[in-house]
Amino acid sequence: MYAQLVKTDADKVKSLEEMDPQERRFQERIDDDQKIEPKDWMPEGYRKTLIRQISQHAHSEIVGQLPEGNWITRAPTLERKAILLAKVQDEAGHGLYLYCAAETLGVSRDALIEQLHSGKAKYSSIFNYPTLTWADIGAIGWLVDGAAIMNQVPLQRCSYGPYSRAMIRICKEESFHQRQGYDIMMKLCQGSAAQKAMAQDALDRWWWPSLMMFGPPDADSVHSAQSMAWKIKQNTNDELRQKFVDQTAPQAAFIGLAIPDPDLKWNEEKGGHDFGEIDWTEFHEVLKGNGPCNAERMEARVKAWEDGAWVRDGLSAYADKAAARVAAE
Ligand code: 3HC
Numbered sequence: 001m002y003a004q005l006v007k008t009d010a011d012k013v014k015s016l017e018e019m020d021p022q023e024r025r026f027q028e029r030i031d032d033d034q035k036i037e038p039k040d041w042m043p044e045g046y047r048k049t050l051i052r053q054i055s056q057h058a059h060s061e062i063v064g065q066l067p068e069g070n071w072i073t074r075a076p077t078l079e080r081k082a083i084l085l086a087k088v089q090d091e092a093g094h095g096l097y098l099y100c101a102a103e104t105l106g107v108s109r110d111a112l113i114e115q116l117h118s119g120k121a122k123y124s125s126i127f128n129y130p131t132l133t134w135a136d137i138g139a140i141g142w143l144v145d146g147a148a149i150m151n152q153v154p155l156q157r158c159s160y161g162p163y164s165r166a167m168i169r170i171c172k173e174e175s176f177h178q179r180q181g182y183d184i185m186m187k188l189c190q191g192s193a194a195q196k197a198m199a200q201d202a203l204d205r206w207w208w209p210s211l212m213m214f215g216p217p218d219a220d221s222v223h224s225a226q227s228m229a230w231k232i233k234q235n236t237n238d239e240l241r242q243k244f245v246d247q248t249a250p251q252a253a254f255i256g257l258a259i260p261d262p263d264l265k266w267n268e269e270k271g272g273h274d275f276g277e278i279d280w281t282e283f284h285e286v287l288k289g290n291g292p293c294n295a296e297r298m299e300a301r302v303k304a305w306e307d308g309a310w311v312r313d314g315l316s317a318y319a320d321k322a323a324a325r326v327a328a329e
Pocket of ligand 1: 057064094126223227237
């Protein structure tokens with residue numbers, strides 16, 4: 001399955017014969033679809049790539065609240081405000097589940113936050129784009145959460161127990177996120193010409209960055225081969241991207257929006273859509289920190305962390321006192 005992935009990484013994936021007995025027993029558990037739990041033996045590489053992926057996933061959830069939070073006070077109706085509030089709160093919860101899952105691998109929350117704030121850790125490129133109109137909130141729910149669902153559903157079967165269980169909980173909430181976004185886009189398309197134009201403008205700006213959420217092309221994916229051998233990842237980046245395009249194209253047509261890709265067309269032989277070339281230069285520029293909102297997003301996160309220091313200090317002082325009282329009893 002992953003043989004077609006980047007050759008260097010596929011070479012790095014050891015065969016059973018090349019493994020020492022402990023690694024071989026571990027891989028046999030993975031191949032047998034057993035869940036790996038925090039106290040189980042695991043290769044250091046397995047632990048490290050899980051910390052990398054789970055923490056970056058958590059960072060994405062937390063940073064992902066910023067573009068949408070920008071519209072909570074400007075939602076067009078009380079109902080839309082309540083829905084958006086609920087969604088943004090859900091994302092905070094998703095981030096906390098995932099930080100907790102990462103901490104089971106022996107890394108502290110403070111270390112993970114420091115990696116985010118120092119730029120050592122990534123978060124999803126998609127959250128470095130601005131939300132310019134209310135239609136962007138629809139496009140984010142429909143496309144960004146739609147892409148996240150496509151990518152997260154397989155992660156429910158991840159070999160690492162805490163990550164798999166966190167994903168099962170998160171996926172239940174994601175479907176509401178996607179539906180409310182699509183509902184916003186549908187209502188705009190059923191509205192005035194100006195409202196439909198706003199929805200089309202949002203689709204034009206969010207379509208290609210949403211395809212980038214699935215990661216670089218398989219040939220450039222440095223982690224896929226090993227992550228699939230360890231059943232962290234069940235599908236390649238391109239497979240999930242294709243599924244997303246095939247699912248979303250008819251949804252756009254149904255509400256009368258045009259996907260901004262002249263090369264998008266159904267290919268009967270392939271049983272899927274052909275689509276245009278993604279601008280990977282833009283992707284890598286955003287990953288390097290040169291996206292439209294990278295600096296703004298990090299400033300907001302660092303400020304929130306610093307503003308919240310007094311709460312953390314108060315809680316830990318209380319916890320220390322409570323622990324001392326219990327110890328003295
Ligand atoms: N944004 C930022 N970095 C990205 C990226 C993206 N869209 N796609 C890939 N990368 C990074 C990878 O992290 C890796 O860098 P690293 O070695 O420094 O970690 C590098 O690019 C090479 O990519 P690979 O394909 O080799 O890396 P992975 O095998 O990790 O695949 C992934 C990338 C598909 C994003 C995978 O990490 C994954 O499935 N992560 C979990 C899901 C996730 O994080 N989704 C992000 C959105 S969460 C969200 O949208 C919340 C929703 O509720 C709104």
